Amino acid sequence: MTLKLPDVPTTEKISEGELRLELACALYARGKVGKVAGAELAGVDFFTFQGALAERGIGEYTAEMLKEDLDSLSSLRRQ
Secondary structure (H helix, E strand, O other), rough: OOOOOOHHHHHOOHHHHHHHHHHHHHHHHHHOHHHHHHHHOOOHHHHHHHHHHHHHHOOOOOHHHHHHHHHHHHHHOOO
């Protein structure tokens, strides 16, 4: 997927990595992705993503997110 942002001063100051991390944190906070998927989307390891969530005060973790993370981990083990 390619996301094209307008060339405005704000976006020029944000690196691709920072933007991916912010997007992943926002999606996690809204319950759209779990921690494993969020870390993958952000392009960082699980613990770095967890730290980024903590820095932003994002701590909500639902049962559905746990199931998604467990499914993701199970899928990774089979590879």
